[in-house]
Amino acid sequence: MINYNLVMAKEYCKKFKKNHPNVIFEEKDDLIKLNNCWSDTSCSFNFKLKKSSEISFLDNVIMHNELVAIYHTREQMYEFIFAPLGSEFNREFNYIYEGKEFHLFYSKPSKTFEKLALNFNLNDSDGITERAFALMRYSKYFQQEKDNKDLYATNFFIKGNFNTMSFSEHIDFFKQINFLMTYYDRKSPSILIFNTVEADPSKINLPCKMQNNEFPKILNSKKFDSTLIDLLEAARTSPSIRLKYIFYYQVIEYASYYYIENEIKRRIENVIRTPDILNSNSYSQIILEIFSDYLKNKPDNQRMSKLLTDFCEYEEIKYEILVNAKCFIEDIKFEGGLVIKKLFNKEEDINNAPNGIMEIIRKNIDTIRNVLVHARESRENTVISPTPTNNIRLMPYLYLLRRIAETIVIKYLP
Numbered sequence: 001m002i003n004y005n006l007v008m009a010k011e012y013c014k015k016f017k018k019n020h021p022n023v024i025f026e027e028k029d030d031l032i033k034l035n036n037c038w039s040d041t042s043c044s045f046n047f048k049l050k051k052s053s054e055i056s057f058l059d060n061v062i063m064h065n066e067l068v069a070i071y072h073t074r075e076q077m078y079e080f081i082f083a084p085l086g087s088e089f090n091r092e093f094n095y096i097y098e099g100k101e102f103h104l105f106y107s108k109p110s111k112t113f114e115k116l117a118l119n120f121n122l123n124d125s126d127g128i129t130e131r132a133f134a135l136m137r138y139s140k141y142f143q144q145e146k147d148n149k150d151l152y153a154t155n156f157f158i159k160g161n162f163n164t165m166s167f168s169e170h171i172d173f174f175k176q177i178n179f180l181m182t183y184y185d186r187k188s189p190s191i192l193i194f195n196t197v198e199a200d201p202s203k204i205n206l207p208c209k210m211q212n213n214e215f216p217k218i219l220n221s222k223k224f225d226s227t228l229i230d231l232l233e234a235a236r237t238s239p240s241i242r243l244k245y246i247f248y249y250q251v252i253e254y255a256s257y258y259y260i261e262n263e264i265k266r267r268i269e270n271v272i273r274t275p276d277i278l279n280s281n282s283y284s285q286i287i288l289e290i291f292s293d294y295l296k297n298k299p300d301n302q303r304m305s306k307l308l309t310d311f312c313e314y315e316e317i318k319y320e321i322l323v324n325a326k327c328f329i330e331d332i333k334f335e336g337g338l339v340i341k342k343l344f345n346k347e348e349d350i351n352n353a354p355n356g357i358m359e360i361i362r363k364n365i366d367t368i369r370n371v372l373v374h375a376r377e378s379r380e381n382t383v384i385s386p387t388p389t390n391n392i393r394l395m396p397y398l399y400l401l402r403r404i405a406e407t408i409v410i411k412y413l414p
Contacts, residue, residue: 030049038064044121057115075159079112079157080155082106082154082155082156083154084141092105103157104158109138114142117142177191203392207320207324207399222413228409229409244398245397246372248405249405255408256303259311301362305359308404320403321343330342332396332397343357365401
């Protein structure tokens with residue numbers, strides 16, 4: 001006997017899958033299970049079909065992976081999943097964005113959302129996502145706590161002319177809403193936005209100085225400069241790729257400043273110690289030339305060039321480039337527009353670097369630092385957007401900068 005409810009439900013599921021290709025449907029008797037909604041494997045929805053209409057609402061729903069929300073297509077309305085709250089939260093306002101007016105408000109969950117919550121199933125309690133946790137909380141509320149006077153079911157809604165905007169424009173809009181809501185109310189709930197672009201750090205190799213060598217049996221060194229060691233430690237322990245980069249850069253910045261100062265001081269002291277200094281005017285000329293050299297080396301880029309020339313040879317950092325050769329024989333194009341030109345045309349060239357390669361490396365390191373700190377490259381007005389993908393693209397130069405900074409710390413005399 002044909003189960004017409006199941007046949008109709010399958011049609012609704014097919015239409016739903018057109019907008020959600022990663023969704024997986026399972027069917028058994030009068031049960032349909034929706035897996036991988038929002039590409040979230042930690043939860044699913046189990047619908048026991050007495051009537052096909054119980055699943056017909058899928059016709060009007062889009063679940064974007066980037067959001068903890070459902071989009072009601074006919075109403076052009078986003079419903080962001082919050083939670084049952086301990087106090088009533090009533091707020092509504094209009095927002096005119098790019099000439100379009102949107103209505104934003106907190107309210108009880110929609111009937112569509114209630115159906116989802118009532119049929120919610122947790123697949124993996126260990127790997128539960130924020131989205132699945134909110135749904136689980138609502139599932140419990142609708143089944144057991146709906147009459148609890150101390151709880152207020154609350155979702156956040158945005159209604160407006162979304163059909164004239166691309167989805168990336170929706171995301172930009174939500175980011176602006178987050179900013180404005182917390183600008184006026186620091187305790188305002190925020191819209192969760194996930195970056196769904198796959199950024200695989202395993203594609204970047206971690207250089208290791210030992211490589212095929214054993215760890216040294218005996219280590220011997222001078223006492224390193226405490227400020228430089230603190231900067232290295234801050235870089236090592238920072239969870240942020242960008243902060244790591246800036247801290248390693250500050251090692252070079254600090255050392256280059258004091259290295260030039262100390263070098264000038266040593267050169268003048270050597271002149272002053274000359275026994276016959278009082279018998280000749282030529283020493284005055286030498287001291288003037290030393291100061292002239294100091295003034296020439298005063299710009300930061302020249303200080304750093306001098307430091308790298310005296311403290312770091314290409315052979316000492318070449319391995320950092322070889323292990324991630326592909327990243328240095330192709331231009332690195334960051335989201336935001338900044339492009340760092342390749343160092344070499346092909347991998348074989350890395351072992352036979354041209355004269356001046358250290359200066360090219362310094363300039364690239366300097367450019368990245370300036371963009372990270374000042375949020376733009378001054379001449380081209382390009383940026384490195386704060387995205388997971390860019391964090392991965394930064395890593396080859398981060399590793400290279402780290403080795404340069406460490407090499408300087410070992411050789412630098414406080």
